[in-house]
Amino acid sequence: MLEGIRVVELATYIAAPAAAGIMADWGAEVIKVEPLQGDAIRGMLKNVSAANVEGNPIFDMDNRGKRGLAIDLRNDKGAEALRKLVLSADVFITNVRPGGLARAGLDWETLRKEKPELIYASVTGYGLEGEDQDRPGFDMAAFWARSGVASLTAPKGTDPFPLRVGLGDHTTGMATLNGILGALFDRTRTGKGRLIEASLLRTGIYSIASDMAIQLRYGRVASTKSRELAVNALNNFFQCACGTWLCLLTRHSGDIFGPIAAALGKPELAKEERFLSAKSRRENAAELVHILDAEFAKYDIAEWGRRLDEHDVVWAPVQTPAQVADDTQAQAAGAFVDIPDHAGGTGRSVASPVRLPNDDGTTEDRVRGPAPGIGEHTAEILKEIGYDDAGVEALKAAGAIN
Known part of the structure; x- marks a missing residue:
């Protein structure tokens, strides 16, 4: 469905990569840009789990089907190469804070002058305006805590509790995708791109919109009861008698x-x-x-x-994740997919949230390939935007790429 759309993703963790990940499932060409050491979430399971686990299904889930480029954005030559790459794209998705993007010439105002048709999706914790626009905001802080979701979800008289990994991020990823698709449609009429501003805070508030609408109208809302x-x-x-x-x-x-x-x-x-x-x-x-x-x-x-x-x-x-994994109706709804790995095998994972059936019985929403290794396609991508072998080696010599 999105074949022919090039997406450049300069983002870490989950929310912004989730939006780009769904676009990859839908046929877009997605290039994941990481720092030379890779996206920090690549090491998440090893850092938080006492078990000696292999692989990272959290990373694979949101980054399958993408190509990977690793580059040092703080290096002038690296920033220049990345700007060339972004200007070759239809969509730029980022969760880097505005100050860092401006220093690299990757802010919206700069890029729109050079490519007015570019769609620029910014994913932040708290938005692009206000006193907290540069405040870091993971989903448990911005989406869960500050938005009111945590206090409303906990039954009255009980302590707040943490949300599960990526719940707010994936919700925000879907919201970001909605904005991008709307902008792509708008561009077919106007020829112009636009800024898409998504935030964990705003998405969190929207997720409890029914309660917030009551709060805003009447000045109070009922708490969650036991x-x-x-x-x-x-x-x-x-x-029930069986314990379920x-x-x-x-x-x-x-x-x-x-x-x-x-x-x-x-x-x-x-x-x-x-x-x-x-x-x-x-x-x-x-x-x-x-x-x-x-x-x-x-x-x-x-x-x-x-x-x-x-x-x-x-x-x-009320099912456990283990029961959901075996739920035949979830399977029938297309909720699971197999992700190929670099060893020639596959691993079971979660499908994107919408099924897109074709007339021939296949579906348009499908996994296009494994998640990339750090910088797996760096040289290949750089050559596509005009660098020759000597240019790639010069970037290596300058420390911009590995």
């Missing part, structure tokens, strides 16, 4: 409790005065949860799934 104090006790989690937790959800109109009570084999529950309305169920939430706990503890989740399906009740099992 199971026993839930605003709607029926929208909750219940443990079940997520139960109600619809927003019609008979809310009736189908659930019927699935439980207790239709009379829905007719009791204390559970008859949303208000009375809220006033008696703890009692209702206690009753439902006792009922769901009688059978395993397979039996409850059958009963709830019979009455068209919305539910889902």
Whole structure:
């Protein structure tokens, strides 16, 4: 779908590489630019894991199908070569802070004068304006903590807890991609590129937009309650006899409790005065949860799934990552792919978030190759933008490339 689009990615860690990674899955040519020592996330698992692990599935996930160039941006000759490369691209994605980009002549204002059709995607922690524009912002800080997501997610009275690796980054990556695709479409009409400004903070706030809209309108928002104090006790989690937790959800109109009570084999529950309305169920939430706990503890989740399906009740099992990996519906939805490695093998990984089916039964969203080694394609890429063998050797001699 994106064949013919060249993307240059000057970025580290996850958020910006995730956006470029999806574009690579969709057929774009993506060149990953790293410092000479490589993207810091290449060593993440070895730095945080006590186990002696092989490979890095976190890096491979977001960098498969890209070509790799390693260059010293602080070296004048290296910065010059990188500028030539960026000016050959349709899209430039970066999470380098604005000051460093300006020193290398890679800021938006400089590049737009030389190539007005360039689409420039900036991914930062806090945006490109304001007093914190240069503040470093990982997703746990900017997306999770400062945005309000962490405080809203933790049930009232409990301590904040960390989010999982890359959750805010991948959400921000998808947001960045949306902006890039919109700009590519806009360019077909105007011939001009534009600046795309994505930030972990803004994406985090958007991820809780429904609650924030209430906060902004009324000046307050309800906290997240414990199971026993839930605003709607029926929208909750219940443990089955097999130990698996079940997520139960109600619809927003019609008979809310009736189908659930019927699935439980207790239709009379829905007719009791204390559970008859949303208000009375809220006033008696703890009692209702206690009753439902006792009922769901009688059978395993397979039996409850059958009963709830019979009455068209919305539910889902609370699965572990190991269970998700074996989930046949996740497989049917195209959630997993195999990534080739440099040894000729493959490793299972996560697919990009949208399936793009072709008429012939194939899909446009697919892995185009392994993640690159550090600077694996440096000489090849430099020659594509006009350097000959002597020029490449001169960059090596100057310390701009390895």
